[in-house]
Amino acid sequence: MPGAIQSLSRAAAILRLLAGGERRLGLSEVAAGLGLAKGTAHGILRTLQQEGFVEQDPESGKYQLGAELLRLGQSYLDVxxxxxxxxxxxxxxxxxxxxxxxxxxxxxxxxxxxxxxxxxxxxxxxxxxxxxxxxxxxxxxxxxxxxxxxxxxxxxxxxxxxxxxxxxxxxxxxxxxxxxxxxxxxxxxxxxxxxxxxxxxxxxxxxxxxxxxxxxxxxxxxxxxxxxxxxxxxxxxxxxxxxxxxxxxxxxxxx
Amino acid sequence: MPGAIQSLSRAAAILRLLAGGERRLGLSEVAAGLGLAKGTAHGILRTLQQEGFVEQDPESGKYQLGAELLRLGQSYLDVxxxxxxxxxxxxxxxxxxxxxxxxxxxxxxxxxxxxxxxxxxxxxxxxxxxxxxxxxxxxxxxxxxxxxxxxxxxxxxxxxxxxxxxxxxxxxxxxxxxxxxxxxxxxxxxxxxxxxxxxxxxxxxxxxxxxxxxxxxxxxxxxxxxxxxxxxxxxxxxxxxxxxxxxxxxxxxxx
DNA sequence: GAACACCGGTCGACGATGCCGACCGCGATG
DNA sequence: CATCGCGGTCGGCATCGTCGACCGGTGTTC
Structure with missing residues (x-):
């Protein structure tokens, strides 16, 4: 089995990290938590945000899971x-x-x-x-x-x-x-x-x-x-x- | 705002596609539905599968959403x-x-x-x-x-x-x-x-x-x-x- | 209040990485 | 038995993601 797509695996790891920690996490926390450069983590988070998988608290700038995950989870149950x-x-x-x-x-x-x-x-x-x-x-x-x-x-x-x-x-x-x-x-x-x-x-x-x-x-x-x-x-x-x-x-x- | 990460956006599109269609979709259907080469779609699906976002029916080889989405959706509600x-x-x-x-x-x-x-x-x-x-x-x-x-x-x-x-x-x-x-x-x-x-x-x-x-x-x-x-x-x-x-x-x- | 530390975010160059299309083996189908 | 279409693989090319330095703002500390 050939290797996985790096950016995707990292995105999944970020989602799991956000799901695990009870509270919202900042960009630096995410980057540090996975050993990534801040720029890299930011690029992934930005994309996840555009897709609705992640939301950002406009006040603190911290990230949390997004509503699209709930919708897709429901679709999983439907199928x-x-x-x-x-x-x-x-x-x-x-x-x-x-x-x-x-x-x-x-x-x-x-x-x-x-x-x-x-x-x-x-x-x-x-x-x-x-x-x-x-x-x-x-x-x-x-x-x-x-x-x-x-x-x-x-x-x-x-x-x-x-x-x-x-x-x-x-x-x-x-x-x-x-x-x-x-x-x-x-x-x-x-x-x-x-x-x-x-x-x-x-x-x-x-x-x-x-x-x-x-x-x-x-x-x-x-x-x-x-x-x-x-x-x-x-x-x-x-x-x-x-x-x-x-x-x-x-x-x-x-x- | 700089561009999004291509592979991530595509992965999100695949998940939405799978969520939309009522039934399971084959690799070719996914590739055709998004205008991707089969190899590309396969790489993304393989990674999504490893991460639990997508499951594959071992009999027909078709893909559907995975259990990890349900878990993350629940985590969304928790936070x-x-x-x-x-x-x-x-x-x-x-x-x-x-x-x-x-x-x-x-x-x-x-x-x-x-x-x-x-x-x-x-x-x-x-x-x-x-x-x-x-x-x-x-x-x-x-x-x-x-x-x-x-x-x-x-x-x-x-x-x-x-x-x-x-x-x-x-x-x-x-x-x-x-x-x-x-x-x-x-x-x-x-x-x-x-x-x-x-x-x-x-x-x-x-x-x-x-x-x-x-x-x-x-x-x-x-x-x-x-x-x-x-x-x-x-x-x-x-x-x-x-x-x-x-x-x-x-x-x-x-x- | 000034220096500082730290934050989220941006930028651009480098090169690893993901993309593509041709190809493979298999099972269904006529 | 030939054919078609399927899911899956492979390798070369260039695109795309990555990285670390850098920016501007904010809260903190002395």
Whole structure:
């Protein structure tokens, strides 16, 4: 594979830099952050600004991400076949399970949430479409890891960040869990990401039976798990059924 | 202003092209669509793919937008100051008015929705954050046009697309409406975009009193308008109060 | 208040770099 | 089985992006 276009890679790095830092960044900060000459960084920023990918605060002269990215991100969702097919099934699952439903795909070293159905009660909830979740500490992530050796390889050997006392941080434990996931056909994560929150996830395959994403039902431990502390079998069944339905919708007819 | 970086502008054009066409596009289609040599288009696409801005269907070899755009779009929302300040006010407005609330900013030749609060009932609704609305046929758009001569200039002389029988399509009529908006301090759009839907919008200013966006309450004609066919004054008051509150939050202290 | 440091932005020369069009292998198609 | 069109590659040429010095304004410090 021949090399990449230098200016484009640099522009992408600038966008990621702006996305990472919480606040706006000045020209010099951007240039220093990527080891570029100021003139070079300025040329790229100027072009990104013209295209709407970056905006400049006229007062301070600092840069931040631009609106065009939001528009293109929405277009990404519009074209996304998995998401389109899964919309109705995710809705059904949320209603049947009475829990929040996420649809996630592998992206870089995490899970990107491409769809989110609120738990069907009136509690205040924020939409998490477009946000990333860790691979090692969520049900979505463990499902995707279990069926994607490449992603597992890229994740390295840890130890990974512990979000709660129950987060899996060691490679041996994670690989054991992944083996279990493959054996059972579903993954759970009980208080591994947030205290009090438990999730169940199952894999979605496309027409060539390749893994393309995962569905997940998530909610309070008290409702997701039974009195024995294990995930309620009926919830597992609902999630697996939804995953199968979406896979079939994508063309994976044979099981 | 010196010229833009060629490869970057071309990459942006490719992304817009992919966002516009509903389906995936092949390399040759992309090259032809922008008048580029195939090799050139391929180099840009390859780089965009490495950076995650574009994905390639391994089966057909066709290209579509990539997941990184969704992630960056979300980051745009995270940093967006107007949106952050407006979140709580928009929520209050939706509850008080009992209608859907939109928050929009000017982008290119339309209104980009940066926040959306569902009407507080249990009806099925789809999130429209990231979508675009026409300037000439929505309350949000007319508010932004009324206070931004540049945007009005860029819109040209019409006639614009008619979405319903009541859509304003002629420049004279639109300019008259804009004058009215400036005089009253708010805009309405009754069945100008969709049959049966009416909206009220008011302007949001930043600390230098420059227009930066608009809030809008939108719902069925029967609930938004009174028996005389005009928008209910109490709803207008709620929207204007919300707009003032957000503006004040942004630092526009003096009125 | 003057010297200073630092900012965003510009400029022009140099040469690395991205552009182009011919070419390749493959799969679909008749 | 020949043909067409596809995505992808390659190498030479000159264009285009890069770099570091430089400018004017602003806020800071002593």
């Amino acid at each position: 996304h076949e998995l998401r389109a097919r899964a919309l109705v099934w995710a809705d059904d699952l949320a209603r049947a399970a009475g829990e929040t439903v996420y649809l996630g795909v592998l992206h870089q070293r995490g899970v990107l949430v491409v769809h989110h159905v609120f738990r069907p009660d009136d509690s205040r909830q924020v939409l998490e479409v477009g946000s990333m979740q860790p691979l090692h500490a969520t049900a979505l992530g463990k499902v995707l890891l279990a069926y994607d050796p490449v992603a597992r390889g890229e994740l390295g050997d840890g130890p990974w960040e512990a979000f709660t006392a129950r987060t899996v941080t060691e490679p041996a434990a994670l690989d054991a869990q992944c083996a279990l996931v493959r054996e059972r056909g579903w993954a759970d994560a009980v208080e591994e990401t947030w205290e009090g929150v438990a999730s169940v996830a199952a894999l979605i395959r496309d027409r060539r039976r390749n893994p393309v994403g995962a569905v997940c039902a998530s909610g309070a431990v008290e409702t997701v798990c039974g009195p024995d502390g294990a995930v309620r079998p009926s919830l597992v069944a609902s999630v697996r059924t939804a995953a199968r339905a979406i896979s079939r919708d994508l063309g994976a007819h044979r099981f | 967006h100051e107007l949106r952050a300040r407006a979140l709580v006010w928009a929520d209050d407005l939706a509850r008080a008015a009992g209608e859907t609330v939109y928050l929009g900013v000017l982008h290119q030749r339309g209104v980009l929705v940066v926040h959306h609060v569902f009407r507080p009932d249990d009806s099925r609704q789809v999130l429209e954050v990231g979508s675009m609305q026409p300037l000439h046929a929505t309350a949000l758009g007319k508010v932004l046009l009324a206070y931004d001569p540049v945007a009005r200039g860029e819109l040209g002389d019409g006639p614009w697309e008619a979405f319903t029988a009541r859509t304003v399509t002629e420049p004279a009529a639109l300019d008259a409406q804009c004058a009215l908006v400036r005089e009253r301090g708010w805009a309405d759009a009754v069945e100008e975009t969709w049959e049966g839907v009416a909206s009220v919008a008011a302007l949001i200013r930043d600390r230098r009193r420059n227009p930066v966006g608009a809030v809008c309450a939108s719902g069925a004609v029967e609930t938004v308008c009174g028996p005389d066919g005009a928008v209910r004054p109490s709803l207008v008051a709620s929207v204007r109060t919300a707009a003032r509150a957000i503006s004040r939050d942004l630092g526009a202290h003096r009125f």
